[in-house]
Amino acid sequence: MKPKAATVLVAALILLVIASFSLFTVDQRQNALVLQLGEIVSIKTQPGLYLKAPLVQNVIFVDRRVRTLDTPDSDLIITAEKINMLVDSFVKWRVADARQYYVSVRGDEKNAEARLLQLVRDGLRAEFNKRTVDDVVSGQREQVMESLRANVDREARALGIQVVDVRLKRVDYSEKVADSVYEQMRQERVRVANERRSTGAAEREKIQADADKQRQIIISEAYRDAQRIKGEGDAKAAAIYAQAYSLNPEFYAFYRSLDAYKESFKNRSDILVLDPNSEFFKYFKNPGRGGK
Amino acid sequence: MAWNDPDWGRKSSGGPPDLDELWRNFNAKLNRMFGGKGGNRPPAGEAGQPGFRGAPLLIVLILAIWLGSGFYIVNARERGVVLRFGKFVELTMPGPRWHMPYPIETVEIVDVEGNRVTEIGYRQSVQNRQPHEATMLTGDKSIVNVLFAVQYRVTDPQQFLFNNQIGDDQAYVRQIAESAMREVVGRTKIDSVLYESTQVANKAGELIQQMLERYQSGITVQNVTISQVQPPEQVQAAFDDANRADQDRKRMRSEGEAYANDVIPKAKGTAARLLQEAEGYRQSVIANAEGDAARFRALVAEYNKAPAVTRDRLYLEAMQQILSNTTKIVVDQKSGTSLLYLPLDKLMQHTTPEAASMPQPKPAATPDAPRAGADEARMRDLLRNREGR
Numbered sequence: 145m146k147p148k149a150a151t152v153l154v155a156a157l158i159l160l161v162i163a164s165f166s167l168f169t170v171d172q173r174q175n176a177l178v179l180q181l182g183e184i185v186s187i188k189t190q191p192g193l194y195l196k197a198p199l200v201q202n203v204i205f206v207d208r209r210v211r212t213l214d215t216p217d218s219d220l221i222i223t224a225e226k227i228n229m230l231v232d233s234f235v236k237w238r239v240a241d242a243r244q245y246y247v248s249v250r251g252d253e254k255n256a257e258a259r260l261l262q263l264v265r266d267g268l269r270a271e272f273n274k275r276t277v278d279d280v281v282s283g284q285r286e287q288v289m290e291s292l293r294a295n296v297d298r299e300a301r302a303l304g305i306q307v308v309d310v311r312l313k314r315v316d317y318s319e320k321v322a323d324s325v326y327e328q329m330r331q332e333r334v335r336v337a338n339e340r341r342s343t344g345a346a347e348r349e350k351i352q353a354d355a356d357k358q359r360q361i362i363i364s365e366a367y368r369d370a371q372r373i374k375g376e377g378d379a380k381a382a383a384i385y386a387q388a389y390s391l392n393p394e395f396y397a398f399y400r401s402l403d404a405y406k407e408s409f410k411n412r413s414d415i416l417v418l419d420p421n422s423e424f425f426k427y428f429k430n431p432g433r434g435g436k
Numbered sequence: 437m438a439w440n441d442p443d444w445g446r447k448s449s450g451g452p453p454d455l456d457e458l459w460r461n462f463n464a465k466l467n468r469m470f471g472g473k474g475g476n477r478p479p480a481g482e483a484g485q486p487g488f489r490g491a492p493l494l495i496v497l498i499l500a501i502w503l504g505s506g507f508y509i510v511n512a513r514e515r516g517v518v519l520r521f522g523k524f525v526e527l528t529m530p531g532p533r534w535h536m537p538y539p540i541e542t543v544e545i546v547d548v549e550g551n552r553v554t555e556i557g558y559r560q561s562v563q564n565r566q567p568h569e570a571t572m573l574t575g576d577k578s579i580v581n582v583l584f585a586v587q588y589r590v591t592d593p594q595q596f597l598f599n600n601q602i603g604d605d606q607a608y609v610r611q612i613a614e615s616a617m618r619e620v621v622g623r624t625k626i627d628s629v630l631y632e633s634t635q636v637a638n639k640a641g642e643l644i645q646q647m648l649e650r651y652q653s654g655i656t657v658q659n660v661t662i663s664q665v666q667p668p669e670q671v672q673a674a675f676d677d678a679n680r681a682d683q684d685r686k687r688m689r690s691e692g693e694a695y696a697n698d699v700i701p702k703a704k705g706t707a708a709r710l711l712q713e714a715e716g717y718r719q720s721v722i723a724n725a726e727g728d729a730a731r732f733r734a735l736v737a738e739y740n741k742a743p744a745v746t747r748d749r750l751y752l753e754a755m756q757q758i759l760s761n762t763t764k765i766v767v768d769q770k771s772g773t774s775l776l777y778l779p780l781d782k783l784m785q786h787t788t789p790e791a792a793s794m795p796q797p798k799p800a801a802t803p804d805a806p807r808a809g810a811d812e813a814r815m816r817d818l819l820r821n822r823e824g825r
Contacts, residue, residue, distance in 0.1 A: 210600045214611065348692035416759070
């Protein structure tokens with residue numbers, strides 16, 4: 145039993161070693177290239193367990209997933225109106241044809257990225273040169289990206305690469321231009337501020353003027369109504385007086401005259417120069433004889 | 437998280453990249469099973485002595501360990517993705533699980549419940565800025581700083597693992613978010629970016645979502661929040677002043693309204709006063725008239741009874757009243773030929789009783805003098821008042 149078990153153990157170990165040299169797994173995320181002395185013998189695109197000849201064949205795995213290539217820093221790119229823009233972008237790409245990819249970039253990722261980067265830069269220049277700042281920033285941003293994608297994709301097919309997407313990130317003014325932009329922004333704000341303040345002043349003026357107008361109207365109308373009311377009072381009073389005094393107009397004149405005299409002469413400073421022959425002094429000199 | 441965070445892109449050449457990863461996991465599991473002792477050393481103490489059942493036991497033991505390496509635990513917020521010979525076979529739910537051991541099956545675990553966040557334009561706090569990410573051009577060729585954060589979740593672990601080389605998912609989403617936000621801001625005027633940032637955030641969120649779906653990344657945007665949006669420092673002062681100007685405009689407007697609110701009620705008050713006074717005047721004039729009329733009627737009634745007597749009485753009373761209060765000079769002109777000289781100004785002086793009784797002006801030191809003066813003044817006032825009536 146003992147040697148048997150040991151034998152099994154040893155055999156299993158040997159088997160494992162052989163298997164590890166002649167079996168390989170291909171992940172869903174990869175394609176595998178089987179190379180024999182540097183020649184590509186076969187390509188495994190489906191996941192699973194595969195056999196290879198041990199020692200003489202080796203396997204290269206190529207990732208098929210979409211990868212991102214980010215331009216390391218912004219490039220200065222000139223637009224149609226000869227303005228320098230700082231442009232930053234990234235590329236989403238994947239290996240479409242593992243064989244071609246491996247052959248053209250010799251399996252070196254760096255190589256692929258450098259080539260792709262060059263394509264994107266050239267494409268960017270071409271797109272920006274025929275467009276204005278307005279177009280690349282707002283108006284035709286999507287068209288720029290789409291036509292970049294299409295162009296880079298066409299070129300990159302030769303490398304076995306499919307370009308899924310090219311996206312612009314930064315599209316900014318360079319430092320020199322930025323200063324003049326700040327100046328413009330400042331002026332625009334100054335304009336807005338002035339406009340707001342003068343609008344405010346005008347509104348205030350308008351409201352106050354309107355208030356003054358209303359005040360005048362209110363007071364004048366009140367004056368009008370007040371005068372009418374007073375007039376009514378005067379008229380009513382006049383009617384009452386007339387009604388009463390017409391009972392005896394002559395006596396009224398007498399009575400009212402006396403009142404007027406009393407009102408007119410009541411101060412020491414009023415000096416009356418009197419003739420003793422007047423009606424009042426009838427008895428002053430001749431007591432006893434009434435009348436003249 | 438370490439399991440589904442492989443750095444594929446960097447380890448290009450050198451065999452299947454996940455081999456050593458899994459080997460490490462395997463070792464770690466062994467460690468766990470043997471309470472942290474060395475991974476590959478057989479634990480049995482009598483391994484050195486070739487025992488009677490040593491080899492079979494060893495085989496069984498190795499088999500058991502190998503099979504045991506297939507156990508794994510999926511936490512509540514995770515999903516396990518099982519691959520058999522590199523091909524996806526199942527998505528496992530939370531709980532203790534078992535997969536056929538390496539190299540037949542492998543598992544990768546993805547966090548799907550947790551909200552993840554990536555910040556653009558800053559890290560952790562808005563003080564820690566990343567100016568090159570935050571500065572953006574607007575549609576009206578102005579520059580604005582936008583600091584925002586994207587919250588997202590992995591909703592499809594399969595897509596998340598198989599379609600993209602994601603690596604650091606925060607950086608992955610950040611890149612897409614930055615591109616999307618710049619596109620939205622590039623289409624928008626600066627005022628809208630500054631003062632209607634919620635809409636900008638929503639649009640950017642939609643765009644980010646579209647891109648994530650186009651790349652089939654298995655990631656879903658939860659929401660996009662703008663943490664800070666500002667004009668650049670260089671023009672901050674001008675923007676502040678424009679905002680102050682807006683305040684000023686409102687202030688002036690309300691000043692105008694305050695004036696109106698002051699003036700118009702006062703005018704209404706004045707109007708009411710005028711009307712009340714007029715009404716008062718009307719009633720008083722009528723009342724006076726009625727009073728005078730009643731008095732006269734009463735008198736007339738009596739007068740009609742004895743006209744002559746009443747007339748004389750009234751006349752004499754009136755004269756008495758007048759003459760007792762005035763200065764009188766009786767001039768009896770017999771012939772009327774001689775010219776009468778009346779020094780009126782002298783007489784006027786004598787009419788004021790004080791002036792008549794007052795001798796030469798006294799020295800001002802006497803206490804009477806001012807009082808006399810005051811009296812005089814009072815008199816004059818009285819006179820004036822009476823004249824006024």
